[in-house]
Amino acid sequence: MQNRIAEKFRELAEKGESALICYVVAGYPDTGTSKQVINALVNGGADIIEVGIPFSDPIADGPTIQAASNAALRKGMTPEKALHLVSNVRKQHPSLPLFAMTYSNILVRAGIEKFMSESKQSGLDGFILPDMPIEEADIYSLTASKLDLATVFLVSPNTPEARLRKIVASTTGFIYVVSVYGITGARNSFQKYTLDTIRAVKQVSGAKVPVAVGFGISTPAHVKSIIAAGAEAVIIGSAVINKMSDESGKKMLEDLRNFARSMKKACKNE
Amino acid sequence: MLGSYPIDGKFGKYGGKYIPETLAPAIEELESAYEKYKNDPDFQNELSYYLTEYAGRPTPLYFAKNLTRHLGGAKIYLKREDLLHGGAHKINNTLGQALLAKKMGKKRIIAETGAGQHGVGTAIACAVLGLSAEIFMGAKDFERQKLNVFRMELLGARVYPVKSGSKTLKDAINEAIRDWIANVKTTYYLIGSAVGPHPYPMMVRDFQSVIGREIKQQIWEIEGTMPNALVACVGGGSNAIGSFYTFLDNKDVVLYGVEAGGKGINSGKHSASLAAGSEGILHGMFTCILQDECGQVVETHSISAGLDYPGVGPEHAMLKELKRARYAASTDQEAIEGFLALSRFEGIIPALEPSHAISYAMKLAEEMKKDDIIVVTLSGRGDKDVEIVQDYLNKNNTKKKTKNAK
Numbered sequence: 195m196q197n198r199i200a201e202k203f204r205e206l207a208e209k210g211e212s213a214l215i216c217y218v219v220a221g222y223p224d225t226g227t228s229k230q231v232i233n234a235l236v237n238g239g240a241d242i243i244e245v246g247i248p249f250s251d252p253i254a255d256g257p258t259i260q261a262a263s264n265a266a267l268r269k270g271m272t273p274e275k276a277l278h279l280v281s282n283v284r285k286q287h288p289s290l291p292l293f294a295m296t297y298s299n300i301l302v303r304a305g306i307e308k309f310m311s312e313s314k315q316s317g318l319d320g321f322i323l324p325d326m327p328i329e330e331a332d333i334y335s336l337t338a339s340k341l342d343l344a345t346v347f348l349v350s351p352n353t354p355e356a357r358l359r360k361i362v363a364s365t366t367g368f369i370y371v372v373s374v375y376g377i378t379g380a381r382n383s384f385q386k387y388t389l390d391t392i393r394a395v396k397q398v399s400g401a402k403v404p405v406a407v408g409f410g411i412s413t414p415a416h417v418k419s420i421i422a423a424g425a426e427a428v429i430i431g432s433a434v435i436n437k438m439s440d441e442s443g444k445k446m447l448e449d450l451r452n453f454a455r456s457m458k459k460a461c462k463n464e
Numbered sequence: 465m466l467g468s469y470p471i472d473g474k475f476g477k478y479g480g481k482y483i484p485e486t487l488a489p490a491i492e493e494l495e496s497a498y499e500k501y502k503n504d505p506d507f508q509n510e511l512s513y514y515l516t517e518y519a520g521r522p523t524p525l526y527f528a529k530n531l532t533r534h535l536g537g538a539k540i541y542l543k544r545e546d547l548l549h550g551g552a553h554k555i556n557n558t559l560g561q562a563l564l565a566k567k568m569g570k571k572r573i574i575a576e577t578g579a580g581q582h583g584v585g586t587a588i589a590c591a592v593l594g595l596s597a598e599i600f601m602g603a604k605d606f607e608r609q610k611l612n613v614f615r616m617e618l619l620g621a622r623v624y625p626v627k628s629g630s631k632t633l634k635d636a637i638n639e640a641i642r643d644w645i646a647n648v649k650t651t652y653y654l655i656g657s658a659v660g661p662h663p664y665p666m667m668v669r670d671f672q673s674v675i676g677r678e679i680k681q682q683i684w685e686i687e688g689t690m691p692n693a694l695v696a697c698v699g700g701g702s703n704a705i706g707s708f709y710t711f712l713d714n715k716d717v718v719l720y721g722v723e724a725g726g727k728g729i730n731s732g733k734h735s736a737s738l739a740a741g742s743e744g745i746l747h748g749m750f751t752c753i754l755q756d757e758c759g760q761v762v763e764t765h766s767i768s769a770g771l772d773y774p775g776v777g778p779e780h781a782m783l784k785e786l787k788r789a790r791y792a793a794s795t796d797q798e799a800i801e802g803f804l805a806l807s808r809f810e811g812i813i814p815a816l817e818p819s820h821a822i823s824y825a826m827k828l829a830e831e832m833k834k835d836d837i838i839v840v841t842l843s844g845r846g847d848k849d850v851e852i853v854q855d856y857l858n859k860n861n862t863k864k865k866t867k868n869a870k
């Protein structure tokens with residue numbers, strides 16, 4: 195439901211906060227723990243969750259997410275099981291905006307309409323497809339609008355303004371600004387062009403859709419500089435997964451909650 | 465007109481550009497540069513110079529009279545792409561794209577390679593045109609093909625083993641795409657077959673279609689007629705579409721693409737994306753791919769590294785759907801038989817990839833009339849494969865011996 199997304203951004207705007215969006219790979223470290231991971235992140239302050247449905251050939255992802263996706267696939271994660279996870283999370287968190295992040299082939303293989311309508315039934319609010327540019331998105335966008343699912347398109351630092359305008363017009367969820375030239379993966383610092391990109395996108399998107407920034411964000415300092423440039427949300431992916439790689443069980447969940455808390459504090463500019 | 469595809473980047477419903485947003489401006493830049501240079505006489509003259517003086521075009525169209533006599537059926541002609549510099553058709557494409565990259569002002573070239581054929585072809589083109597080449601190669605292939613790695617290094621290229629996914633060709637392509645995203649301003653991605661996002665399938669086809677144009681002219685000069693059939697092997701599909709393209713609107717010429725049947729289609733161990741695949745998106749294109757019921761791309765098998773790819777160029781997917789071309793598969797065993805036959809009857813050791821086409825053409829010839837004409841594209845020479853064939857024969861002889869001992 196797009197309402198959950200709009201409602202969340204409205205609520206945060208009133209409080210003067212930015213949104214913390216956390217990405218998890220369904221089935222990593224294993225199917226059972228995925229839900230606890232999401233709970234820990236939400237308890238720590240995550241406002242929106244992206245559930246990654248693993249794909250064998252993730253061309254927009256760096257080593258961290260590649261490895262997590264592969265591990266999940268080896269343990270038997272499937273798109274169907276990922277939607278099952280979504281419906282479990284939905285039961286526990288009725289108003290939490292939930293997105294699926296995956297690659298176009300997962301939808302195409304099942305049938306775009308079939309998969310999107312099953313996603314809707316499982317309680318999903320929208321999709322992020324990093325290999326679905328606006329030129330190829332007719333059926334996807336039409337189906338999303340029929341089912342009241344949100345679409346998230348990506349924008350890159352090299353996106354020309356005319357194209358940016360088209361992307362903003364096609365987007366119903368939020369604009370996903372890719373912070374750097376590159377793939378996903380935690381980074382140590384950002385350059386000026388990242389902040390310039392955010393400002394340029396915000397100029398065009400205005401009040402139509404919120405702007406979220408992702409790829410490489412891993413510290414509260416990153417979050418603060420990105421929000422200062424005008425972003426309404428930050429997306430944390432690889433940095434979340436890095437917190438999971440060498441810890442397990444209770445300690446890992448505690449670490450995740452603390453990590454989300456520290457990032458959320460930065461979203462409140464504390 | 466079948467020759468007028470792609471239309472808006474699509475071959476019917478196939479093709480397109482399913483790419484991350486960062487690549488969208490780069491693809492646009494490539495499209496307009498290609499449009500400009502495609503019709504630029506200076507560019508075409510320069511390419512033609514390199515193809516002739518450096519690579520060895522035109523290649524002969526050779527009548528395989530011993531093989532023809534042995535089979536007692538249709539006349540078999542061989543389009544000798546194996547005689548090109550580098551030993552395969554790959555150089556038609558690498559010279560074309562490297563020259564385009566140079567015109568575009570891109571000095572850093574990246575490419576993927578499976579066993580090393582396209583990597584070597586890229587390294588050759590970059591060496592002669594003064595460009596820097598960096599090659600991504602699956603870590604498994606890197607280990608298996610040490611000599612080709614050294615060959616690329618001799619030619620001045622850097623080779624990176626790719627440790628992600630299944631550590632083979634498809635992962636090398638993934639990694640090349642990732643590198644391109646990170647270095648999009650300075651880098652040209654030189655893809656090795658008629659695959660990937662638009663405009664690559666069209667561009668690679670155009671650069672390879674010199675094969676078919678020469679066939680048409682040569683067969684006319686020799687036989688005074690059109691061939692009845694063309695046969696070419698299909699990995700990503702570049703030598704096949706390069707052979708077919710000029711003949712697409714000559715409906716009397718039957719086109720056969722031969723994929724790798726591996727250990728048999730029913731074994732699941734093959735690379736026959738058209739014969740046994742389903743529609744999906746891989747490496748930026750909508751085409752036929754080998755995938756499981758969830759949409760995960762599966763591992764493939766073929767005795768020939770060059771055919772071992774889980775996808776196929778979108779134009780072939782369209783030609784199959786329109787029934788303009790027919791697609792078959794030869795198994796590892798059949799390819800070996802084709803390899804042996806051509807070596808013995810004609811004194812030509814073919815690469816294992818076109819050995820699949822030869823094997824299929826041999827069967828076809830037996831069913832056709834004596835004055836029918838088949839042209840087989842001999843896409844590469846077999847020096848690279850002699851060790852693999854030796855191993856295969858040793859293993860099979862051992863099996864036979866143990867059977868006999870019982």
Ligand SMILES: Cc1ncc(COP(=O)(O)O)c(C=O)c1O
Nearest residue numbers: 657699700701702703770817844
């Ligand atoms: C000699 C030869 N033939 C054929 C192929 C298959 O490629 P394509 O289907 O693009 O012609 C290769 C690939 O490496 C090759 O080396």
